[in-house]
Amino acid sequence: MKKALLTASLLAAGIVTAHAQSSVTLYGRLDGGIEYVNGLKNGHRVQAQSGDWGTSLWGMKGAEDLGGGTQAIFKLESGFLIQNGTVGGVAGSLFNRYALVGLTNPVYGTFQMGRSLFISNGVWDFDPFVQENWSSASLVRGRNWPQVSNSFNYQSPSFAGLDFSGQYALSNSTNFNGNNNAGTPGAVSTTGRAAGAQITYTSSFIQVRGIYDEIRDGNGQFSNLFAFSREYTVGVNLTFGPVKVQAAYQHLNANAVTDGSPTSADHEWLGATYQFTPAAALTVGGYHVNLNKGGGNATLYEMTGTYNLSKRTFLYITGATVQNSSTANFSLFAEPPDNSAAFNTNNATAIANSQNPFPGHSQSGVFAGIDHSF
Template sequence: MKKALLAAALMSAGVIAHAQSSVTLYGRLDAGVAYMNGIGAGTGAQGQATHGSSQVQLESGYWGTSLWGMKGVEDIGGGNKVLFHLEGSFSTATGSLGSAGSIWNRWATIGMANDQFGTLLLGRMLFISNGIWDFDPFGQSNWSSASMVRGRNWPQSSNNISYQSPNWYGFDVYGQYAFSNATSWNGNGSTTQGREAGLQLTYTSSLFQIRGLYDEIRNPDNGTLGGAYNTLNGGNLAPGATQANGNGIFAYSRDYMAMFNLFLGAFKIQGGYEAIRSAGMSGQAIGQPTTLDHEWGGVTWQMTPAAALIAAVYHVNANNGGGNATLYTVGGSYNLSKRTLLDIQAATVQNSKSANFGLNANNFGVAAATGNPVPGHSQTGVYAGIQHSF
């Protein structure tokens, strides 16, 4: 009997050793003080928005999203692993969730990985357009590439299936496909998300890295690659309209990117081109674009292991009278420790006569609630903060 119990114990120990698992809890807290001017607010004698408002705010997530989450992995043998990933954003300024009623608004996935065949995940995740992050000098901070496309580059995606390949001689492939979960494949107004998909190819070497990326986000109302601009965003729908597609090309469109990183010792040079295209949009008022062309470039100087300086320029051209804008920005960070850094950034957006792009990735429009400047006016800001990771 004792021998049988000992054998059973040894067998159990073998199973436990074979199916090793681990769970990692992690997070990041980011907060600071931001000053910004040139906010369109109020109306003048002719009913036009006035210029000159400014504000000072305690902000969260300007240098990087405040978030918390957990990751888990179980080794089931044969080179196979089961994975899960849960992650949600929040505001350190107010303590509120990044998305009301959603704890895991960034990641909620389960899947499997194999060293030879890659990783397959199912669930909610950051949409593939976030792949610009690795090639943006400011890493998609609040004042960066996302500002010139009004947040088109940083959405999350539900109902998603993704695949990440292993590295093959410096190349790797990543793809996503997100279902609309509607009776119509592309979306028909019965769900909150239309069909979404994307593919990126990356080549990495010790000297440089290049990436090509394509994606599309479809309008959940009708499955098209475009949408109307609602009244709240300064557009042409009747007052009280409740269409979800109120941000036009900035919400539903095709996106093409070509990007590079160049590694030169203490310097990293980054740049790229992005073309955003809608389809089937008609009857747009002047100033409501249907195509965007976005270019950027910048350099990071790692002065010391702890201190870095960054400078970058972002430019966008919008058709249909949307004008063009250029964002100039400088900043840097200093690591107090492996987990804590101080950061600072100063930036200005210079708009052409008809453009009203702001420092923040605000929705289309000139209403005071958007925080955008009046068309043809500039906007300038300074931010300083602290970030801690755990």
């Protein structure tokens, strides 16, 4: 009898131990509210919105202990629109944001393969408006927040505050999509190779990051400034008690443009967040872009207030305006230009539904809502 009890106890302990060595976590975020925008080609609009502050998403991630500090890991994540329940991103994609499997070790770092956010999304940490729908992606028409398929990703451990990451995506991808944070289709449908690297230094007072990334077209060329181009980024965060100051500079270059469109752009921003109380914060800032070859320039001014109802739920309100020079028509949204392949110049309906203002015109808006994470 004692032997049987001992055996049962050992089996139970083994089951518990095995369970403790692996884990699966379900997580997500729900974001929705209401939005008003004027300066559209067809006037103004009021509509329910999903994901203006951040993508509504759900996902699963897990780890299995392989011994010696090494774990097998996976991550599956999909964005969706809470207003109608549809999946955002590439048609037919169940996991349009992440579908990764790999290995991690505290000494050697993390290696993963599959579909992922592109490395240019690393600007998120330096964007005062945390890549809201109107933010660092707006004046580069979504160039810095796409996803890539067929990618190989490496993240190093931190050494004295320094860490490195790299990404390479093979050219057999036909599902690259320049989606914005809310899942709206961007200007790109196919791509060649995509690659990038970033290095970051972090301390209690300052964080600095440098990023180089490139996206090639199906012919291996940099043929579109906001779709197939090189991008150089440097960003800095400074923390002074309840105040956080964030700034960045980006340079975009596409040397194989043949249709007379701009071949380079300089994009910079500056913003600050003041945490009045543990619950309430206010962020103010602005973005500016300047294009060559008569592409003009634009400036986006923005303000966001947030109020935490709990650790996982908060209310927000954002107001912004974008001012265009006479030849520019940038939108609050990460909208491709009206003459891009995404619009098809023979499709009058697509152009009429564009969220871009007329060249030289401004666009303003406000959105408010609630965000809950689980």
